[in-house]
Structure formats: C-alpha cells, structure tokens
Amino acid sequence: MALALENGRRMFDYWLTVYKRTWKGTMISSFLLPMLYLAAMGIGLGSFVDSNGTGALGGVSYLQFIAPGLLAATALQIAVGESTYPVMSGLKWQKFFHSMIATPLRPADVVYGQLAFIAFRVLSSCAVFLVIIALFGGLKSPLGILGLPVALLVGMAVAGPIAAYATTLENDSGFAMVFRFGVVPAFLFSGAFFPVSQLPDWIEWLAYVSPLWHAVDLSRNLSLGTVNPWLALVNVVYLLAWFIVGTWLAVRGFTRRLIR
Amino acid sequence: MEPLETTRKVSGEPSSVGQVSEQRESLVHVRDLRKSYGDFEAVRGIDLDVWRGEAFGFLGPNGAGKSSTMRMIGAVSPTSGGTLRILGLDPATDGPAIRARLGVCPQDDTLDTELTVRENLTIYGRYFGLSRAECRERADELLEFVALTEKAKVKVDELSGGMKRRLTIARSLVSKPDLLLLDEPTTGLDPQARHLLWDKLFRLKQAGVTLIITTHYMDEAEQLCDRLVVMDGGLIAAEGSPSDLIRDYSTREVTELRFGPDVMLADHDALAGKVEDLAQRIEVLPDRLLLYTDDGERAVAAVHERGLQPAAVLVRRSTLEDVFLRLTGRTLVD
Secondary structure (H helix, E strand, O other): OHHHHHHHHHHHHHHHHHHHHHHHHHHHHHHHHHHHHHHHHHHHHHHHHHHOOOHHHOOOOHHHHHHHHHHHHHHHHHHHHHOOHHHHHHHHHOOHHHHHOOOOOOHHHHHHHHHHHHHHHHHHHHHHHHHHHHHOOOOOOHHHHHHHHHHHHHHHHHHHHHHHHHOOOOOOHHHHHHHHHHHHHHHHHOOOOOOHHHOOHHHHHHHHHOHHHHHHHHHHHHHHOOOOHHHHHHHHHHHHHHHHHHHHHHHHHHHHHHOO | OOHHHHOOOOOOOOOOOOOOOOOOOEEEEEEEEEEEEOOEEEEEEEEEEEEOOOEEEEEOOOOOOHHHHHHHHOOOOOOOEEEEEEOOEOHHHHHHHHHOOEEEEOOOOOOOOOOEHHHHHHHHHHHOOOOHHHHHHHHHHHHHHOOOHHHOOOEHHHOOHHHHHHHHHHHHOOOOOOEEEEEOOOOOOOHHHHHHHHHHHHHHHHOOOEEEEEEOOHHHHHHHOOEEEEEEOOEEEEEEOHHHHHHHHOOOEEEEEEOOOOOOHHHHHHHHHHHHHHOOEEEEOOOOEEEEEOOHHHHHHHHHHOOOOOOEEEEEEOOHHHHHHHHHOOOOOO
C-alpha cells in the first residue's frame, strides 16, 4: 500500500507537468461550459420557473435547485474526459504508459497516478465552480460546500470503469459512444435539471442506476438541508462501490494491455 | 559528463572493464526460455548468458523472437517456460527491483511529445524515485552526453528522428542502469545519426555498462557487439563473437563473380557447376555467383584458367551478413 502510494506519487508528477502545459485548454470545458449552463438554466430559465412557483422543487429557487447537481455533473464530465483520450494516448498514440512500466512502476501504479491526477482535476475545477455558484447565491445552506467531496466521489466512481473500458479499445471511436450514450443522457436525465420522479418509471429506474443521480441527489440534499442520513449513506456506498470495482477493473485492464 | 559516471558502481567490486574473463558475473541467465502468445510460440527454448561489462547482440530476421526475448529480459513480459534470471533476480517476483536497475531504449520512441526534451528526462527520473533535484542534475548531464543541451527547452515534436533516438537513449540512462537494453537503436536513422549513436554506445560500453542490443544491421553488430546470437524461428541458430561466427559459418573471403546482364539464372547454374570445386561453398544468385573460399584471389585465377570471363570480379572478406544469410536464409520473412 505504501509502495502504491509512493509510486502513484511519482506518476502524479508526470500528469502535473503535462497539465502545466495544457491547463489553458481545459478552462473552456471545465469552467466556461458549466458557467454557461448555470447562467442559461439557473438564471435565464430559472427566472421563468421561479415566477410560476417552485413547489415541485421543494420551494427553492431554480438556481439553488440545479447548482449542486450541475457541480456533480461537471465532475463527471471532467473525469470521463481524463479517463478516455489520455488513456488511449498513453497506450497507443504516444505509448508513454509503455515507457512507464519499463521502470519500477507497475501497471497498478500507472492507474493510481492517473486516478490521482483525475482527482486533482475534479477537485480544482469544482472548487472554482463552487465559489462561482456561491457568488451567484446558488447554495442554500453552508453544507452545500460538501458538494465538493461528493463531486470528487462521483468523478472517482466513473474514472475507473471508463479507463478500464478505454484499455479494451483499439481506437477512439468507442469514446463517442461513451459521450453520446453515457455522459449526455446522464447529464440530462440524472436529476440535475428536474426531479427524476417526473420521468416515466423505467427511465426513472435507469437514473437510479447511474452514479450521477446519487451524486446529484446527495449534493442537492446537502445544499438544501434536506439530507436523509440513510439515503445519504446509500448514495455514498453506491458511489464507493463504483470507485472500488472500477479501479479494480482499470488495474486489470492496464495489466492486460501493458504486460504481454 | 565523464563516461564513467554513467554506470553505478557496486560496492567492493572493481570495474569490470577488461576483466570479463576473470570474474564472469552473469547479468542475464537464460535456460530453455519460452514465450507463447496463444498457440503461437515466439521463443521456443533458448539458452544464453550475458556477462557483466560485455555488449551482447541479438540478430535475426523479423519474427525471430528477438523482441519477445528483450521484453522478457526487460521484466515486462511474463515467461511461458524455462528459467530467466536478470541481475540474479526472478522477474516473476522481483520485477520492480529488476526494472529499477535496467535502462530500456524501446524500438519506437515512447517519448512524450507534448513535453520538452528536458522534461522528458526529469519526469522519467521521477519514476525511478530520484528526487526532483537529482532529476534536474541528471537531465543536464545526459543532455550534454547526447549533445542535446541546446534543445533542452524544445518540444519533442520538433526534434529530428536522430535527436529523438538520442533522447530516448539519454532517458534510458537516467537511473544509471547496470544493464542497458536497446531494441533496434538505429533503425530508420541516417548514416550520420547512426555513427553518432554508435559513438555514444561505445563510450557507455567503455564505462562498463553492459549492453544488450537487437539489430537488423550486421555492420552495427560487428561494430558494437563482443558476442552475439543469431535467432531464427524462436531458436538460437548460432552464438559467438563476430569473428568466431564468420570463422565457423563462413569462409575468410568471398569471391563475387558477375557475368553481365545477359546471363540468365539457368546459365548461372551451369557456370556454378564449372567452378563448384574451387570453393568450399557456392551460392547462385540471380545476378552473380558467390564463391566462399579462404583465398579469393586464387579462386579468381582458377576461374580465369578455366576460360571463364566474368564481367566483374570482387574479392572481399566475409562479413556477418554472409553468416546471417547462411543461417537464416534469403527468403523474406514477414
């Protein structure tokens, strides 16, 4: 365990060095898009929703309703982005993963370093986003700050499985599927913009399966002060399970691909 | 940087340069080593030892099992059978400890093209657990060694092929390895770049670094390798020093006879019949006859005495290429 931490730390340095060069490019996807959603939906659409009464939302402003969910959805998008193309690049395009395992690092260490970097990306982007949300008055209770660890949790929950999936691909065409049939539907139908109880039952159940719904629900309940401890525990355990199984799958996928 | 600094000195042990025969320490010990991918057997049982301080070569056509063997020695590919000890350790259980003491220069440059030349070195040092300060110091020394100091801040994308190879070699030296693995180090380079690389590798060898090299180039093997094996079809076809191999598998000289463009292959067969007794071995090619003999000039004289008038005659020394082609055939393997 100590070895994995030490090795993961050595690898994390790599990602930080890369990020020093590429961080400007990530600004648009990390901040600008969520900001636009916040402005268009929360403030634009929100003023319309609010003027018609928000009983169905629990009587809070639309901005306060969507902001915590939008935070979780942003975390998901960043995590998926960092566990798709960069993984393909390391395995196939630039092959830097192959050069990493020629050193004392093991495939598992490569996974841990990658996950540590994704955690960093999610935390740093979401922290800034959270400040902006707070400035817009999007948080109802100070507990809404706990949306940050929830964002980290959902990011970690999806990073492992997606990275594992990436190791099974020979080219990047599979990633379009991930975004089209995974990220976008999850973004729209996981309760970030409206309660999933509004959906037909079978889609509602799909939403409950998605890790994003659990993160949105938890993040929102924290911010609105409507936490049910048992439900919160289910949310956390469910996300942790995704994280643990996903990481295991990613280690297995990296090992299969790199050690032949 | 002084070349001697490139090797890590094992405490209490004298430099192995020039003492290989007295205290032969096997850095790579291989017995009946095998590697299969599904039903395909890439390596079918090979035996060899690489001694500390020597430059050891793997020659062979594509698909001979060289790269599979190199990957196993690099402790990134599990063996399918047999014994493999690297630096006295078993890669199945001590992979990270072995890799900590290896330098690997893979066939394709696996450099990070987004990063600068220098960052590629400092980052790689971190994988070995060097401190950031050590990494910076090492990077500067190595850039000097491979003559890339001026390119330190340039992105790898902008380097020429030869510069990338030099950088990859520099990267493999970051951890001061005991054993350096080079998989086709000069493939695809122009002659200037190849000679510069040979020079660097020769200096490393002088400094006591043990080298293992795979190559398609016979001149490279003759230049660099103290000892080599020729692999074919997953087996070792021959082993020895370049001069041993030439002595054992070829003759001292080769006489090449060309009879002009009008002479067909069938005529070559007939001509070969007339001179066959003048050489230890004769080879008929579409454009020429090769007479393998210890005295090429005498063979030429005898050919003329028999009234044959070749359009062109060349007497040359046997090379590893003759050995290679004899052992692995002239048929193209893909």
